Amino acid sequence: NAGVMQNPRHLVRRRGQEARLRCSPMKGHSHVYWYRQLPEEGLKFMVYLQKENIIDESGMPKERFSAEFPKEGPSILRIQQVVRGDSAAYFCASSPPTDGYTFGSGTRLTVV
């Protein structure tokens, strides 16, 4: 049973480009969470999704960021027109309810 798979592990984008981060939850997990970790900071919740539904997006910036978890395929976190301040590690986690999250290894986004 593979864990939570995130790809790519490292992503470099120039300012103004789009970044797409992918997350495949563990088999049998229907809840996906995205977190952002800025250098020297803790984890900040971004969005909580179930299949085809956004449950809580209270941590998502209002502009340029979007997330989806389609019926088929991985969850995607999309950042449009990236800026240097978007450089961070983005972690995806999946779970059954209240059982503790299983985290992926993260995608480290660098905006140059």
Next chain:
Amino acid sequence: AQSVTQLGSHVSVSEGALVLLRCNYSSSVPPYLFWYVQYPNQGLQLLLKYTSAATLVKGINGFEAEFKKSETSFHLTKPSAHMSDAAEYFCAAAGNNNDMRFGAGTRLTVKP
């Protein structure tokens, strides 16, 4: 949503000394509580979780945590620190709505 406070962003101990990492949560209803560890450039790994079965929870790598309702605390301890324990530790809390929030993290340094 739960709120989690970790006291001390950096903790330094000598090898063999007691490790104590503090975590307090804010909730009128005891939540589900977790401790995660993050090694450099890696994702988060679950150390232990409290789900109301027992107030003293034993986790991996010799760590344990005690849930104290009267103090709304869930401090992480290990009797004897090892060099390999050097990492970032995150306390997290989740309610029945499966909404997990993380503390800001505590970086543990172990001195030889």
